[in-house]
Amino acid sequence: MTKIAVCGAAGRMGQRIIVAAREAGCTVSGALERPGHEMVGQDAGLIAGCGALGVAISDDLNAVVEGCDVLIDFTTPKVSLKNLEVCALKKKSIVIGSTGFTPEERALAVELARDIPAVLAPNMSVGVNVCFKILKDVAKTLGDDFDVEIVELHHNKKKDAPSGTAVRMGEVVAEALGRDYNKVATYHREGICGERTKEEIGMQTVRGGDIVGEHTVYFIGMGERIEISHRAMTRDMFSRGSVRAAQWVVGKQPGLYDMQDVLGLK
Numbered sequence: 001m002t003k004i005a006v007c008g009a010a011g012r013m014g015q016r017i018i019v020a021a022r023e024a025g026c027t028v029s030g031a032l033e034r035p036g037h038e039m040v041g042q043d044a045g046l047i048a049g050c051g052a053l054g055v056a057i058s059d060d061l062n063a064v065v066e067g068c069d070v071l072i073d074f075t076t077p078k079v080s081l082k083n084l085e086v087c088a089l090k091k092k093s094i095v096i097g098s099t100g101f102t103p104e105e106r107a108l109a110v111e112l113a114r115d116i117p118a119v120l121a122p123n124m125s126v127g128v129n130v131c132f133k134i135l136k137d138v139a140k141t142l143g144d145d146f147d148v149e150i151v152e153l154h155h156n157k158k159k160d161a162p163s164g165t166a167v168r169m170g171e172v173v174a175e176a177l178g179r180d181y182n183k184v185a186t187y188h189r190e191g192i193c194g195e196r197t198k199e200e201i202g203m204q205t206v207r208g209g210d211i212v213g214e215h216t217v218y219f220i221g222m223g224e225r226i227e228i229s230h231r232a233m234t235r236d237m238f239s240r241g242s243v244r245a246a247q248w249v250v251g252k253q254p255g256l257y258d259m260q261d262v263l264g265l266k
């Protein structure tokens, strides 16, 4: 039985991951929140709503990592990089779902995962990862004649924008079209901003209410349009995906993997 510890255990995703780990027959060996968090000391299962587990939410990163096979972490990039560093020191595996990594932070993650197997993915659902695969083919087939715009919608508590999934979708399309995402992504249009360039990929963000997560990539041509959309109705396919990744990654060769590796979509 895989021993899973969860970082961000009292958060929206952390709670669902604890439930998913139990449903998958894994042992929840530890649960983490930051020092001073009001949930430290509480039973992680009671907070997640799946009954007492006898696992108190801790603020002791070293002790929690020591006691697990794999840490699942849905927090922020800075916290995730620290967790990756500690997992590397203790030779434990890690699954990171946090989003909002800068290119420099991502490069650091690759470096830190040199000696341990780690999964880093902005979206752990099967549906979104199949969309990544489809998008590559669609973009390659359509080529430069269709304008690409990406729109994402999320709840009003989300801290990063655009979503990690939208950025990955932009990267997949840009790469398929032979463009550099960081040069062609256009996040803002206002005033007399000029005609749209052929190369740009528009990235639009909507925030409100309790939207779990919606992504649409528009390929807009003359007289026709293709829309590839994914809508998440609950967080459960993200949490199940993260547990699947945790079970998969333990024992793999060191290195940084993504959800396409876990699902065999490459």
Ligand SMILES: NC(=O)C1=CN([C@@H]2O[C@H](COP(=O)(O)OP(=O)(O)OC[C@H]3O[C@@H](n4cnc5c(N)ncnc54)[C@H](OP(=O)(O)O)[C@@H]3O)[C@@H](O)[C@H]2O)C=CC1
Binding pocket: 007, 008, 009, 010, 011, 012, 013, 014, 032, 033, 034, 035, 037, 074, 075, 076, 079, 096, 097, 098, 099, 100, 121, 122, 123, 124, 125, 160, 164, 238
């Ligand atoms: N890859 C995927 O499939 C998905 C990724 N995400 C991403 O996961 C991340 C978390 O999302 P969500 O659960 O909605 O966010 P929440 O804010 O609900 O949860 C994050 C939790 O992490 C806690 N935390 C902050 N700092 C630390 C620390 N140093 N040690 C331990 N815990 C800490 C937070 O505490 P506090 O409230 O005190 O800050 C909070 O309880 C985001 O980046 C989001 O984009 C979300 C869904 C799916």
Ligand SMILES: O=C(O)C1=N[C@H](C(=O)O)C[C@H](O)C1
Binding pocket: 099, 122, 123, 154, 158, 159, 162, 163, 164, 165, 166, 212, 213, 214, 232
């Ligand atoms: O913060 C969220 O909620 C989500 N974040 C991920 C992202 O940024 O892509 C994935 C999902 O859409 C939910």
